[in-house]
Amino acid sequence: MxxxxxxxxxxxxxxxxxxxxxxxxxxxxxPHKGKKTRKNIANSVKNTASKFKQEISEDGQYLKDKAMSFEHLLEDKISKAGTSFKDKANELLHSGSDHQMNKK
Structure with a gap:
C-alpha cells in the first residue's frame, strides 16, 4: 500500500x-511580449466562455422544449384516460341499473 x-x-x-x-x-x-500574450489569453478565455454560454443556452432551450412537449403529451394521455375511465364508469353504472331493473 x-x-x-x-x-x-x-x-x-x-x-x-x-x-x-x-x-x-x-x-x-x-513570440509576443507578456502584455500581448496575457491579452491574447484573456481574449481566448472570453471567447471560449462566450461559446460555452451559448451552447449551454441552446441546450437549455432544447431541454425546455422537450419538457414542454412531454408535458403536453402527458396531459393529453391523462385527459384521454380520464375520459375513458368516465365512459367505463358510466357504462358500468348503466349496466348495473339495467341489471337492477331486470331483477325487479
Missing amino acids: ENLNNKGKLVVGSLLVGALIGATVGVLFA
Whole structure:
C-alpha cells in the first residue's frame, strides 16, 4: 500500500515539474511580449466562455422544449384516460341499473 502511495506522489511531482518546465520554456520562447500574450489569453478565455454560454443556452432551450412537449403529451394521455375511465364508469353504472331493473 505504501508503495502505491509513493508512486502516486512521484507521478504528481513529475507532472508538476513538467508543467513548470513547460511554462518556463513557453514564456522564454513566446513570440509576443507578456502584455500581448496575457491579452491574447484573456481574449481566448472570453471567447471560449462566450461559446460555452451559448451552447449551454441552446441546450437549455432544447431541454425546455422537450419538457414542454412531454408535458403536453402527458396531459393529453391523462385527459384521454380520464375520459375513458368516465365512459367505463358510466357504462358500468348503466349496466348495473339495467341489471337492477331486470331483477325487479
